[in-house]
Amino acid sequence: MVPLSWYIVLSAVMFCIGVFGFLARRNLLIIFISIELMLNSVNISLVAFSHYLQSMTGQILVFFVIAVAAAEAAIGLAIIIAYYKNNPTIKVDEINLLKG
């Protein structure tokens, strides 16, 4: 029997790793993966809650999150490729055209 708190802690830890990766890493693709990690941590907690509450809603939301994440991945990668075609770098520090 796995207690609910384990899932919640796992999800919180994964979310924090994702946030850390987003803020600390300098490669766009790694940052992108960090965001996916955050979304999946949310999925874990939603499924865990859904099981323990015996309510389907959480799992329905997980379905939508997965579908939206796929669309998001497609759009995000397309944007990165469009960027890469003009300036061949995916290092965040070199993305500095706009500032003020």
Add this chain to the structure above:
Amino acid sequence: MHVVFVYKTTTMPGTYIPSDYLSVAVIIIFAALIGLGAIAAGLLVRPRRPYARKLMPYESGNPPVGEPRYRFSVKFYIVAMLFVVFDVEAVFLYPWAVAYDKLGIFGFVEMMLFIFILLIGYIYVWKKGAFNWE
């Protein structure tokens, strides 16, 4: 007024026992044993006479052309991306199919709308030439 989706499982929280997964574990162990056994049997039986040509990476019997690590064309990415999007959206068909008799005509109309929207996306992608390899 709001919907609560009721969800019933045979195991209630608190009575959940991992033994449900025993059969899965047995299958995993057997699969691993069969695979390892086959490799082990090959190692024991076959003669070992290596030479340079034999040690080359296997590429359908042809000599390898270039390094294994090189950049892939962005065309692969477009195909993969389209696959991911259409594939993941198809996931919504499963719950609908399972609950088809309960949802009735409403579910049918909704799902046809959904597929219709996907279809228009498909036509768009097609006409834009994303499937052309050039």
Add this chain to the structure above:
Amino acid sequence: MEMETTISLLDIRPIIPELTLICVGLILILLDLIVKKKEIVAVVGIAGTLVALFGTYKLYGFYEPQVAFGGMFVLDGYANFFKLIFFLNIILTICISMKYMKIEKASFGEYYSLLMFSTTGMMIMASAADLIVLYLGLELMALSTYILVGLMRKKPRSNEAAIKYFFLGAFSSAFLLYGISLTYGLTGTTSLSGIAESLNALNIIGSPITYLGLIFMIVAFGFKIALVPFHMWAPDVYEGAPTSITAFMSVGPKAAGFAVLGRVLFDAFPAMQGQWASILIPMAVLTMAAGSIIALAQTNIKRMLAYSSIAHAGYMLLGIIAGTHEGLTSMVNYLMIYLFMNIGAFAIVIMLRREGFQGEDLEDYMGLSKSHPLASFLMLIFMFSLAGIPPTAGFIGKFYVFMEVINAGYVYLAIIAVVFSVISAFFYLRIVMYMYMKDPKQEVTLTTSPTMSIALAITAMMILIFGIFPSILLNLVRYSILG
């Protein structure tokens, strides 16, 4: 609490406007494949939007608030008024962008259908009575807007803006999801009214986890609205995006963000008003301060308007902080006025853009009144309105928000807001000063088109009408929200 709900075909009726817009978007995609002239796509887009607007009008106000899909979707006066804002936003955006996108060599038919999809997302957000629907609407809006920002594929600035907007947007929606999951875990439901019931029934109003879930959601909405400290993306994205999209997204997603913020806080967390007000008050003060002060230092007009829109978000937030339905009314009233003055100002910015001339520097406005008196006068109206100088509508908007926040007992907030609004007058009036009191540095020719003239006429007229007869708009808003 648990009940079986059957969903029938009749549930489709309240979402007819959304369905119409989706259909229009799909038609535009297919039309784009057939026709060469993108103006046709744009005109069909405007026509389709008007049909959807008519649908909203038909469904509007004559009935009790309508609920569909087992309470997940609600069509009430609040949602309807926001939908009116979104419709006007998209129509005015199409009007000002037809010529402009051609100059930018980004005249794609997808542009118009993405505008439709994005607007549909906003409408779903305004009508969401359930966190799942809210999330889906938000993502539909956001995903379409990411593409729109990066639409000028050949321009590095547009690419960079899209990257920044995409990453911060995705980051913020992960926060929203985490907040939703915590709230769901505590209350066992994602329905807004259900959350409010459960919070009371389970007596977990003071629980730190509830608080955490609320904070995460406010963070996510704060990103969309560009509240300080979650505003970092706004100036860069506003500068890099195509100007017409800057106009679109400085109104649409912001209004949608306010719609869900108001809905979630008032419907799901009414019992925690003290808590969320204590989070929002410092954010509002910082937002007004950062927006007004940093804008003073800008030399690019799109960046300046970006900071100005941040400051305006701060004023609007006061309406929510007031915590009353009258406060909400004043916020919605402000949003409607902000729509006209902001899009009007961006329309003038777009007119300065022509082949080989960016027209984004403040210095390009020097002496504009000598060569183009009418355009300068319109810009003067928009700047006066943004600064909140009577008799323009901007003054009325600010006045009602400040009045409601005083009525709710936050006199000091109103004083702070007035101070920052005076500071912000400096940079708005600087443009007026450049136009009327400086000598032109170079010859500036304006790019005009019939649709642009229509958009300018509508925005300027509305600002003056609402400024002189404020009761017209105010009665409509009151009727929508207070019933």
